[in-house]
Amino acid sequence: MITWIKQINWGKTAIIGTPWLWLSLFFLLPFLFILKISLSEAALMQPPYLPFIRGVEDGLVTIAINLSNYSLVFEDPLYVNALINSIEIAGVSTVLALIIGYPMAYAIAKAPQHWRLPLLMLIILPFWTSFLIRVYAWIGILKNNGLINNSLMSLGVIDQPLEILYTPTAVYIGIVYSYLPFVILPLYATLIRMDDSLLEAASDLGCKPWKQFLTITLPLSMPGIVAGGMLVFIPVMGEFVIPDLLGGPNSLMLGKLMWTEFFSNKDWPVASALAAVLLLVLIVPFVLWQHYERRQEENAE
Amino acid sequence: MRKNRFPLLMTILVFGYAFLYGPILSLIIYSFNESRLVTVWGGWSTKWYGELLQNQAILDAAALSLKIAAISATFAVILGTLAALALVRFKRFKGRYLLDIMVAAPLVMPEVILGLSLLLLFVAMEDVLGWPDGRGQTTIVIAHMTFAMAYVTVVVRSRIAHLDQSLEEAAMDLGAKPLKVFFSITLPIIAPALMAGWLLAFTLSLDDLVVASFVSGPGATTLPMVVYSSVRLGVSPQINALATLIVVLVTIAVAIAGYVMYRQEKLRQLEMNSK
Numbered sequence: 001m002i003t004w005i006k007q008i009n010w011g012k013t014a015i016i017g018t019p020w021l022w023l024s025l026f027f028l029l030p031f032l033f034i035l036k037i038s039l040s041e042a043a044l045m046q047p048p049y050l051p052f053i054r055g056v057e058d059g060l061v062t063i064a065i066n067l068s069n070y071s072l073v074f075e076d077p078l079y080v081n082a083l084i085n086s087i088e089i090a091g092v093s094t095v096l097a098l099i100i101g102y103p104m105a106y107a108i109a110k111a112p113q114h115w116r117l118p119l120l121m122l123i124i125l126p127f128w129t130s131f132l133i134r135v136y137a138w139i140g141i142l143k144n145n146g147l148i149n150n151s152l153m154s155l156g157v158i159d160q161p162l163e164i165l166y167t168p169t170a171v172y173i174g175i176v177y178s179y180l181p182f183v184i185l186p187l188y189a190t191l192i193r194m195d196d197s198l199l200e201a202a203s204d205l206g207c208k209p210w211k212q213f214l215t216i217t218l219p220l221s222m223p224g225i226v227a228g229g230m231l232v233f234i235p236v237m238g239e240f241v242i243p244d245l246l247g248g249p250n251s252l253m254l255g256k257l258m259w260t261e262f263f264s265n266k267d268w269p270v271a272s273a274l275a276a277v278l279l280l281v282l283i284v285p286f287v288l289w290q291h292y293e294r295r296q297e298e299n300a301e
Numbered sequence: 302m303r304k305n306r307f308p309l310l311m312t313i314l315v316f317g318y319a320f321l322y323g324p325i326l327s328l329i330i331y332s333f334n335e336s337r338l339v340t341v342w343g344g345w346s347t348k349w350y351g352e353l354l355q356n357q358a359i360l361d362a363a364a365l366s367l368k369i370a371a372i373s374a375t376f377a378v379i380l381g382t383l384a385a386l387a388l389v390r391f392k393r394f395k396g397r398y399l400l401d402i403m404v405a406a407p408l409v410m411p412e413v414i415l416g417l418s419l420l421l422l423f424v425a426m427e428d429v430l431g432w433p434d435g436r437g438q439t440t441i442v443i444a445h446m447t448f449a450m451a452y453v454t455v456v457v458r459s460r461i462a463h464l465d466q467s468l469e470e471a472a473m474d475l476g477a478k479p480l481k482v483f484f485s486i487t488l489p490i491i492a493p494a495l496m497a498g499w500l501l502a503f504t505l506s507l508d509d510l511v512v513a514s515f516v517s518g519p520g521a522t523t524l525p526m527v528v529y530s531s532v533r534l535g536v537s538p539q540i541n542a543l544a545t546l547i548v549v550l551v552t553i554a555v556a557i558a559g560y561v562m563y564r565q566e567k568l569r570q571l572e573m574n575s576k
Contacts, residue, residue, distance in 0.1 A: 011479065016394055019384035019450070023403040026447045030418030037421055104317040107310035119314070121559060126321050128500075129551045130508050132525050133544040136532050137324035140331060140541075147327055180321065231409060238411020240511055245532065255413040262417060262515075272421065275414050286409065290402065 031279070038272035041066045049269050069273035079257065079274065086253040087281070089168070089243070090236040093175040094229050097183045100176060101228065105187035106217075109194075120188065127181045135174050135245055142170050142246070166248035174242040179235070183228035190224030191217075223292050230289035234282050254278050325548060332541035349542040356539065359527055366507055366524040369438060373445035374502035378495055380446065381453025381502075388454070389461045407451040416515030419444050423516060436518035444516045445509060449502035456501065460494035493562045500558055504551065 040049040073079045108119045126134060141147040142165040149161040164170050194217065202212045240255035254274060262271040332350075336343025353359065384404050388397070407415065423433055423440050433439050464487070472482045488495075510525035517523065531537055 012391060012394075015383050016387040016391060016396075016400070019380050019387060019404070019454075020396055020400050022380055022450075023384075023400070023447070026419065026422070026443060027403055027407065030422040033421040033425055034414075034418050100317070100320075103310075103313045107314045107317075110310055111314075121555075122318060123321070125552065125555060126325060128504050128555055129325065129548050130525070130528075130544070132508065132510055132528055132532070133328070133540075133547060134324060136528070136540065136544070137328045139532070141324055141327060177320065177324070234409040235411055238413045240413050241529075255411060258413050258417065268421075271417060275417050278411065279414060282411070286406070289409070290405065293405075 034272045034275050034279070037269055038069055038276045039065050039067065040269050041068075042267050042269045066269070069269045070277075072270060073273050073277055078252075082252045082254050082257045083277070083281070085251065086237050086255075086278075089171060089175070089251065089253060090233050090239075093172055093179070093236055094233045096172060097176045097179055097232050098187075098225060098229060101180055101183035102187055102221075102225075104180075105184045105191055105224075108184070109188055109191035116192075120185075123181050123184050131178060132241060134178060135242055138170065138174050138177065138246060139165060142173070165246060168247065168251050170246040171243050171251045174246045175232075175236055175239065178242065179232045182231040186227040186231065187221060187224040190221045190227075194220055223295065226292045227289060230285055230292075234285055234289070237282055238278055328541050329545045329548065332538065332545040334538060334541075337538060349538040350546075353539045353542045353546075358522075359524070359539075359543065362522050362524045362527040365438070365521060369441050369445065369523065370503045370506035373442045373449060373506045374499050376442075376446045377449035377453050377502040378457075378499045381450040381498055382457050382491075382495065384450065384454045385458040385461050389458055404451050404454045407448040408455070410448075412509070412511035413515075415448060416444070416512040419447070419512070420515045435520075436516055437521035440516040440518075441513050441521060441523065444512050445502075445506040448509075448512065449505050452501050452505060453495075453498035456498040457491060457494045460491045464490055493565050496558060497562065500554065 144161040152158045198216050199212055238255040240259055243251045243253050258271050258274045261267045333345050335346035469482050469486050472486050510529055513523050
């Protein structure tokens with residue numbers, strides 16, 4: 001099979017080369033800079049770190065590699081707690097998003113066919129509107145004199161406003177809300193591809209509906225669960241806006257800490273070391289996710 | 302059995318959509334609130350919209366954001382389409398695996414890391430090459446192009462993968478040159494995906510706060526940055542009005558795009574059936 005694309009001699013190089021070069025330059029190379037600067041020493045100058053090569057003295061090149069930023073990140077309780085906190089918040093929100101998203105994806109997949117597309121569009125639509133504004137909307141709802149507290153108090157359910165905003169609960173609500181479409185879409189994609197005859201066979205053989213779900217539907221939708229989970233877990237690990245706007249001082253996460261080190265403390269090497277550690281933590285789930293994606297693609301072909 | 306489950310599924314959906322749309326609806330309603338206290342209802346009013354249109358800082362930032370979004374979306378579509386073509390049409394080439402990873406990674410990479418790493422690159426480039434000279438519009442556009450092209454690639458890739466190649470082959474058998482085939486056959490067929498990709502890239506750029514904050518300079522303040530700093534100072538009714546305008550505009554744009562794509566798909570199916 002010959003396609004037009006293979007007939008242009010320079011075409012293949014240009015088509016592959018352009019995105020490849022762009023991404024190497026503006027996506028891959030920057031990570032090397034993170035690595036480099038995380039090994040430098042902080043300094044009060046512009047840019048605020050010392051170069052590796054400290055000049056040539058007596059014919060010897062002095063190279064200064066500084067690991068203290070990393071030992072700081074792994075020893076100072078501030079950073080260690082932020083790392084643990086990030087993993088905990090990302091993990092719990094991923095599970096919550098899956099618990100809420102799974103039934104929704106299932107319901108859409110089981111809806112009559114002409115309903116499915118509009119229902120999916122309604123899931124995607126909020127994603128198109130500003131993320132910042134959707135998070136901001138929750139401030140008005142969760143505040144002490146916000147929508148929830150005002151309604152509950154006027155109904156006489158509570159006398160004292162519930163403290164929700166600036167607590168971890170608010171962070172969980174914000175994250176689950178913002179990332180819900182990311183779990184529903186991959187889950188829907190796997191559920192819709194599922195062969196219903198397996199369920200029919202099981203029910204012919206007398207299998208109860210809930211058991212059918214646990215032994216057939218759930219295992220078969222695993223690729224969707226993994227893909228959706230990763231699409232929440234990985235970005236939430238570095239989430240900055242939601243904990244900053246909805247969370248209190250106790251919900252310190254790596255993303256926020258990096259931001260502070262970078263902008264307020266102007267300590268670029270420590271910020272870079274934090275970024276490098278965060279990347280390291282994320283590489284494992286990312287590779288897992290890629291693996292599942294690949295397998296899903298192969299199954300689909 | 303099916304009939305019994307239906308009410309349960311409906312209930313799940315109703316609650317799910319209420320969760321998704323409740324906060325947005327409350328923003329819209331409170332944007333028409335007369336009272337300055339955002340949560341106390343003081344009667345209907347459009348005064349916050351009037352004040353919003355007088356707020357020069359917000360208007361300037363909105364204009365800058367729209368400009369950056371339009372430029373970066375256009376280039377992201379070009380780069381993303383090339384990447385999609387490379388990945389679908391060339392099964393084997395050196396660095397394919399790496400390209401595959403580099404295209405997928407920005408989809409999930411935390412924004413703080415993207416922003417920080419790009420800033421470090423720009424600082425180093427300025428040091429060595431003298432370019433970019435300071436940070437601002439150009440650096441934001443480059444950053445937005447880079448993460449938006451990943452989304453464009455995903456959208457365009459699936460369209461190209463499902464494209465019926467016999468049309469291209471027929472054109473070539475009739476003697477059409479490769480570029481002619483691309484512009485008169487391939488491009489029109491994948492146009493809806495390019496449009497969807499462009500819109501996606503446009504809204505992603507318009508929405509981005511974190512990456513832009515890292516790579517922008519003192520001269521370039523985008524709309525999310527203005528919103529963010531005013532939200533941190535407290536809830537403001539003007540921001541409710543702005544949010545409502547954004548929601549309405551986006552809904553209209555998505556509805557038009559959806560309608561156009563639906564029409565094209567219908568036409569295509571009709572043509573297929575009539576053959």
